[in-house]
Amino acid sequence: MSQIDRIEVVRGAGSALYGSDAVGGVIQVFTRKPVDGVVSLAGGLTLGSHGTVKSDATVSGRQSGFDYGLTLGAERANGRSVINNPSSPDWRVDRDGYGQSSAQARLGWQLLAGHRLEALAGRHRTRADFDDRYASADQDSVATTVIRTSQVAWLADWVPGLKAQYRLGESSTEVLSESSGYLRAKTRTHTALAQHDWQRGPHGVQVLLENRVDRMSAAYDGTSSFEGPEPRRDQLGLGLGYAWDQDSWVFSARARQDDDSEFGVHHTGTVAGGWRFAPGWMARVSYSEGCRAPTLYERFAQYDGNPDLRAETSHGSEAAISWQRGADRASVTAYDQRINQLIEYSMSQFQYFNVGQARLKGLTFAAQTRWAGANWSGSWDLQEARNEQTGERLIRRPRYHGNLSADTDLMGWTVGARSRFVGGRSDIDGDSQTVHNGGYVTWGVFASRQLAPGWQLLTRVDNVFNKRYEVARDYAVPGAFAQVALRYQPR
Numbered sequence: 001m002s003q004i005d006r007i008e009v010v011r012g013a014g015s016a017l018y019g020s021d022a023v024g025g026v027i028q029v030f031t032r033k034p035v036d037g038v039v040s041l042a043g044g045l046t047l048g049s050h051g052t053v054k055s056d057a058t059v060s061g062r063q064s065g066f067d068y069g070l071t072l073g074a075e076r077a078n079g080r081s082v083i084n085n086p087s088s089p090d091w092r093v094d095r096d097g098y099g100q101s102s103a104q105a106r107l108g109w110q111l112l113a114g115h116r117l118e119a120l121a122g123r124h125r126t127r128a129d130f131d132d133r134y135a136s137a138d139q140d141s142v143a144t145t146v147i148r149t150s151q152v153a154w155l156a157d158w159v160p161g162l163k164a165q166y167r168l169g170e171s172s173t174e175v176l177s178e179s180s181g182y183l184r185a186k187t188r189t190h191t192a193l194a195q196h197d198w199q200r201g202p203h204g205v206q207v208l209l210e211n212r213v214d215r216m217s218a219a220y221d222g223t224s225s226f227e228g229p230e231p232r233r234d235q236l237g238l239g240l241g242y243a244w245d246q247d248s249w250v251f252s253a254r255a256r257q258d259d260d261s262e263f264g265v266h267h268t269g270t271v272a273g274g275w276r277f278a279p280g281w282m283a284r285v286s287y288s289e290g291c292r293a294p295t296l297y298e299r300f301a302q303y304d305g306n307p308d309l310r311a312e313t314s315h316g317s318e319a320a321i322s323w324q325r326g327a328d329r330a331s332v333t334a335y336d337q338r339i340n341q342l343i344e345y346s347m348s349q350f351q352y353f354n355v356g357q358a359r360l361k362g363l364t365f366a367a368q369t370r371w372a373g374a375n376w377s378g379s380w381d382l383q384e385a386r387n388e389q390t391g392e393r394l395i396r397r398p399r400y401h402g403n404l405s406a407d408t409d410l411m412g413w414t415v416g417a418r419s420r421f422v423g424g425r426s427d428i429d430g431d432s433q434t435v436h437n438g439g440y441v442t443w444g445v446f447a448s449r450q451l452a453p454g455w456q457l458l459t460r461v462d463n464v465f466n467k468r469y470e471v472a473r474d475y476a477v478p479g480a481f482a483q484v485a486l487r488y489q490p491r
Helices: 296-300
Strands: 004-011 025-031 040-048 052-063 066-080 096-112 115-130 141-159 162-178 182-200 203-220 232-246 249-260 264-278 281-292 312-325 328-346 351-371 374-387 400-410 413-422 425-428 434-437 440-452 455-462 481-488
Touching: 182 296, 203 296
Parallel strands: none
Antiparallel strands: 004 025, 040 052, 040 481, 052 066, 066 096, 096 115, 115 141, 141 162, 162 182, 182 203, 203 232, 232 249, 249 264, 264 281, 281 312, 312 328, 328 351, 351 374, 374 400, 400 413, 413 440, 425 434, 440 455, 455 481
16 A cells, blocks of 8 residues: 555446456556655554554665666454354354465666666465355365466657557466365466557547457366366457547547457447536536456356356446535536446355346535535445346445545644445345345544654554444454554655
8 A cells, every 4th residue: 555656546437448347447556656866665564453463565766767666565364253143054153364465576667768668566365264154163264365467568759749558467366265175266367458649739549459368277176177178268459549628628539349259349439528617617428338258267167157158238328517626626426327247146056147237327426625624525325226127226236325534633643533324235145035234334533643754653443333234244344443553654
């Protein structure tokens, strides 16, 4: 978290730019950039309830056209029993703890003016205990996930107004489950991207070509899950985009074609427009189409996989009005999205399946201001998420949810409180029966103080009133949870 500079969220289907998987939105995380000629050290230590210990350390710098960064982190906790319902067939009397470790390295070289080479590599490992009806009463069930990523990139400014990026990437996700048997599944993904962006005055054009190859291997108790060749899927995408921003108007349009070796050709597109009709005010509308091919794991995982899964497709519209003046802002957004062949997981069949047609529509209100010496922010979502064929609500989608937070400076401290409220929603219990999960409200408090240049003390208590609630039926959520952290982060 200490390396995050900012986070950007794009709402709606983003398949026209990002291809398969970007059906409901895209979250992009931007990391901090090193400072010229400075070797920078950062890190922190956190202690919390349930035996929680977190630590991380970063070294980064830039000199003579080269820059680098290395981050290491670790976390562990004793935890508590995952299942909180004694009548559940998965219930066990134990503590389900977890541990995780991560490492990330980054290298950069400013080869020439306007040309830069980058290399990234990372590894993240999580080991977590869980309760499982198929394991013996005295056996701990353990799930281990290992994620590896690597990428090389060439960023080029060919001529004024023309930029390009060329990227090669590889990632893998390996899941190991130890319960009544030993299950191993690994998915590997290779990507190649060539993207060119041309900007002239208010006009912008983008052309991209992207190739993606997925492979999967799996074994149960050392025996391969596949009699023939391991599953593989190839995707080739070609995208074209146009943007225009002048005076009080903005407009953009994108189109993309993806050729999938398993699911054929899919076309997606997005068109959006905005009007700055008064100082600080803006109205915007958009229409987007998306697609998502099921992952190899969803299709071929032992026990869970469904080889007959079909690709999701979506189309939706959005309209919004927003206002901003300085640090004050407010917005209201209406959305309506239909998804054909939505991929869900059946808790009764223990298998992925398609919902013929789902519809998600609603309103989002958001605001931020400074009032009475404090900073206030909050949002409120009203939503309907239903299976259009049966009329039933999609499970674990509440009718409303929101949050409210406030903070202020007091005697050298920054102190604040936050609240989260979630409405009732349907769910599936351990006997595969549809049940109702009630809504809940939780409160948290936090405080921070600058001890010295770069040094910060942070404390927080979540769920202050020890509210008992469930996000998923029968699964425990920690009660009151306290943490205290000491961080060093030079500016």
